[in-house]
Amino acid sequence: MRTLAATDAKYGFGRLIDLARTAPVMVAKHGRPVVVVMAVEEFERLTARDAPVTAAGEAYGGHTNGSELADD
Secondary structure, three states, X not given: OEEEEHHHHHHOHHHHHHHHHHOOEEEEEOOEEEEEEXXXXXXXXXXXXXXXXXXXXXXXXXXXXXXXXXXX
């Protein structure tokens, strides 16, 4: 798995997205891994098997469209 420093991920966010679309990318802060960024398709694949099924028959992975995220 490729690892990027948090500073590189911040200033090269477009590159981070491009990399994460093909394979998960670990982001490290002060040399310590803190998060993994991955394509939404991979996230959905990983969470679908553990997710409860709704009345409509669709699995819910618990993720959002990002509108709930605060701007920091």
